[in-house]
Amino acid sequence: MKQGCALGLALVCVAGLTGPVMAQASVSNDVQIDGFEQPELRELNYNLDSGSVRVENPQQGARDLQVPVWEGIVDVPDAEWIRLRFSDVALAHSTEEVRESYLRVTSLQDGYEQYLDAKSLAEWSNTSAYFNGGAVKIEIMASPNASGQVNRVRVWGVQASAPVVGPRSICGTVDDRVLSYDNRDARLMPIGCTAWLFSDHGNRMLTAGHCGPGTGDVIQFNVPLSSSGGSPQNPPPQDQYPVDGSSVQQASSIFIGSDWAYFGVFDNSNTGMSPGTSYGVWHDLAPSQIPSDGRPIRITGYGSTSSPVPASWYLVQKTHVGPLASIVGNTVRYATDTTGGNSGSAILDENNQIAIGIHTNAGCSSGGGSNQGTSLFNNDLQNALANPQGICLPRDIQASVVARPTHVQPEGGDEIVLQIDNLQGHSVVGAPKFIVNATDGTSFEQDMVDNGDGTYTGTFGSYYCGSSVSYSFEIEDEEGTVVSVPASGTFTTVALDDLTIAFEDNFQTNMGWQSYTTGGSSTFIRAEPNGFGMGDPDSDADGSGMCYVTSNISGRDVDNGSVWLLSPPINISGVEDGVLRVSVWMTGTGPDSMDIEISTNAGLSFTEVTSITSTNGQWQDLSYDIASLNPASNILQMRISVTDAGADTTVEGGVDAFKVTSEVCDNTPGCPADLNGDGALDFFDVSGFLSAYNAMDPSADFDGNGSFDFFDVSAFLSAFSAGCP
Incomplete structure (x- = not known):
């Protein structure tokens, strides 16, 4: 463990130091408005500095337990209470292997502790709570495998007591x-x-x-x-x-x-x-x-x-x-x-x-x-x-989905439950709205059913098999405020007869992804996104908490080069009707890009499947039909790069909700043009095809080659003309 001085602890004794008593308030407390006494105290100026410290002997596999990497003691012998003032605080941020560092301050009189991370330090204006007695111990707590990041804390002042009798x-x-x-x-x-x-x-x-x-x-x-x-x-x-x-x-x-x-x-x-x-x-x-x-x-x-x-x-x-x-x-x-x-x-x-x-x-x-x-x-x-x-400011009603479906049945009838987690002093007016939009053109808004226990139930409709189904909820309170769930964007599922997940990663643990940088700064890290206002996300895509983001540090984005993220090898043998799905975030301008490549030959070569300049400040869901990639082996890998092309622009990227699934549709043989599955060919099937085609939904890929073009339109028209058996 790093020590504050050669003796093992940094001991700062400020007995005898003097400082100015804090300014008196200009208006009375309980006397007429002409003078005022507050509890007398002293402001003591001095310097206790940890310097830059880090874990010297990292322990792999101990991510869940922070350990002290430095400690120091502040002691004001004649004080009955003290409060610390900090500056130059640097605490290691969270990465794919490391939890965020924090300060632990402990009173040596009664053992009371306070924990301060970067967020709470800002809320406390770089000060501590008030501690009884004149001595406290300060520790920097860091993940034991955080060997690549430095931490620092400096105490520049102490506020200390002196009793006074008031009016x-x-x-x-x-x-x-x-x-x-x-x-x-x-x-x-x-x-x-x-x-x-x-x-x-x-x-x-x-x-x-x-x-x-x-x-x-x-x-x-x-x-x-x-x-x-x-x-x-x-x-x-x-x-x-x-x-x-x-x-x-x-x-x-x-x-x-x-x-x-x-x-x-x-x-x-x-x-x-x-x-x-x-x-x-x-x-x-x-x-x-x-x-x-x-x-x-x-x-x-x-x-x-x-x-x-x-x-x-x-x-x-x-x-x-x-x-x-x-x-x-x-x-x-x-x-x-x-x-x-x-x-x-x-x-x-x-x-x-x-x-x-x-x-x-x-x-x-x-x-x-x-x-x-x-x-x-x-x-x-x-x-x-x-x-x-x-x-x-008012706190809005908080709500969450009890269980988000991996898929819904094309014929409809699947139920979904919304739970009110905290009313925050409000009341729900009417019924929450269940709002659904699918790529086959289906769209509706439904009043949910009140279950009487703080939960509400909605019911999915019917969709063409293979359609992407987006949904969200709206709750109105007695003040007319409408709360959306999720707060922005929508949840997404898919209409399928059967779905089997071959590989899924929500990035809550490290499943073997690799990140590296070429010719620039920043990197992909697995973390809870902080949303620093530079085009970076402030939350992940699937609600699990963590994702891969570039940098995740205030004021830093991708500069003058590329950052790369490579998936682990994924075995797709036995995956029927396989689909690769991923959510991405990209902020860029002009020649900046996020390039997505897929290898189906065990990583020997990669083929670009998507290039994105911007996702317009939101997560974007992408899907790829594995069969259309003509896999040369049973091993699939994805590689994503985010590139700053050199102009003075902000570039940030994110990756989340990665999965490889078997998505099965048992459509009625001989009638592929019956997109809404009602047994009749009519205007609604044409409308459904056009909606799916414009959304580049797999259900509109009629020739099955993975692209959307004239040949899909021609194949649909031929199937429509052939009619249903």
Whole structure:
């Protein structure tokens, strides 16, 4: 294992280092809007750098287990908690043999761990979660057979704690708050405010505008007691969520009655879930303004404390109920105890358990008075709630096909089932649509049958045997949003009397494909496509997850040469009515090309069967009749090249869903022109032939030579004229 220094660990002790305390917020928390204290902290600048590290002794066959290839320790001896700031992070990406590298950060005080890959590092703005204690261990975790790629991490800064006592806004002489454990309410760090979940969306939150949520801030649930000295402690990383800066909307001018912020958090990098999904609770918003009638108001939040309240209650969740004092315009007043750190708390109508506003300001004292907040019915806040941004945008209904058919019977009647996986708070309106288009000209849209258990059934029609059948689904929710399955394009099957799969590869494992490069950069790799916006796919063709793509690295495409992908040898002996099928993706311009070649003589020579410049931003299904290739042996191979012809263009390629099948059609002897199989020759057969011919469907290859030309038209007309027996 790579070491951080000659002693075996990189140990960075920053005791005695000093750094600037983070800037104070410009607006008050619970005092009038003229000054504000947040939890005191330090920003410490220094350098811990792993350098470039890689696996020195790769272990073949151990792909499923990442191992540490470097570790280092950051230690701030006088800190009760720390948070790391990263830069120059390079993590090996996934390839056909290697899983993506990631960082593992572990608190040496309580053993809590956080896992950060390239995606979650971006969501966390190159920072870690908050960790208890002053020391953490950082490890680079890489696949043990990843000998060809380097990894690196640099820690350039540490945010460290120092306790402080905040201002009071207690209504009377006694702090009546008690400890609380409500996962609707969270702590916003590092500012030291309160924020709260609302709606079943799972990621949406509200707080005070002067708390200023933004990129780099962190929301914490299940916050433990502070230390005996009053320094805030932190929950495990699975209870911490980074703020999505692109989601933030807040009051443009902050004053009492106009002090709000609406934002969202990313899903947790350890669990992959939103806080709403993890905890299953959230605040419900009041549908209308309540009367000013003295009803009980609850404030729950992460306020500061002072003696005689225990120091361990500092900035942990506490709650109190007091009477509603008044609602005037957009300002809500109540005699409920709060202190600094409560800013952003929900103003909760205790009788109806609905949130009516956001706590923002003090007003209480030992002589009485009332604390204050912003009504939910502030017009600007209502406009923001109606126009979410970033992660707060509505999440659509999620659905999937229970079992996609390898083929369907030409006479029709095969059923297919669509399953609703997650309603995301929506409801299905009407019946989902089952949409089918076949190369024989058949086309229909069908209302699916509700099975009453979250699944719906559709039924395939009849098609000419050998026709390619494309299908998709549409689901409409109560807001009129239509969700397509798949999200783009269609699923594809084929109408056959019988189908036997001789060889199939969805590229979830390495089945012997070889990739190489001639005269240029990039290569074919087997991976989950990342979709970096340079004409490369963002998903595979068959939904299995992985495929072969060129590069799969941001900003890199095929340049000034060719990349090649060669299939393993495939034994086609005994394959009756054999068809080779493959899905391809190509982005190119002008002379750029994807060339597909097939060898039927055990790889001695290859014949080009297709040349493509572009698939227009989608996967394209190709099929080849093996008999028409006049195989010279029982061994078949495919070779695909993607070429950048040298111009300043973007070139990307992909390959997926490769299979060799036996596709049998038992058509009625003596009546090949009866394309729709109804026993009569009429206009519909002519229309079916023309549709199949234009689509280059094998059913229109009447002379069986693998090409589509005048001779196929002539053969069809002759068969049509001969009639049915």
